[in-house]
Amino acid sequence: MSNRVFCPVCLVSFIIKYPLKGKDTVLCPVCGAKLEITAVSPEITARRFPQAPEAEIRERAENFARLRDYVFNEDKDSVIEGLLQKNEAHGDFFCPCKFDNIPENICPCLETRRNRVIKEGMCF
Ligand SMILES: [Zn+2]
Known part of the structure; x- marks a missing residue:
């Protein structure tokens, strides 16, 4: 399983060094965007955390x-x-x-x- 997350804000991938459960929130280390993990298999997908x-x-x-x-x-x-x-x-x-x-x-x-x-x- 890949541990790469693609940031939909800055369009860069970064590595997650800890196991994800599938409902996690992560910060993009490149742009600071708060992302919501939407799937972990077969690859990690994330979207912008829904907020105002x-x-x-x-x-x-x-x-x-x-x-x-x-x-x-x-x-x-x-x-x-x-x-x-x-x-x-x-x-x-x-x-x-x-x-x-x-x-x-x-x-x-x-x-x-x-x-x-x-x-x-x-x-x-
Ligand atoms: Zn980013």
Whole structure:
């Protein structure tokens, strides 16, 4: 049995190092998304944990920051508000600071997942 989980948010697979029961909730170590395991055999499948949009994006942002040891600046609430507006208008949490509503701009965007904060001091 494979122990790989595919994250439907950041489109990356990661390894689960402990046995799953089939009703587990896991955190994507790449983007911080909270995922609900929907099957464990023949392969592990996961979906976004069903929750209200604001809870989902706040939790994801906080998980991502904790995973990377980042801290929020004073713009946090306005960025969350922008993410909620993008989700409402375009169906996902695309970065409100970027024009293109494409998968690589889903928060945390690919650039940020690839250590932009370390290089530039902040996310886009
Ligand atoms: Zn992910």
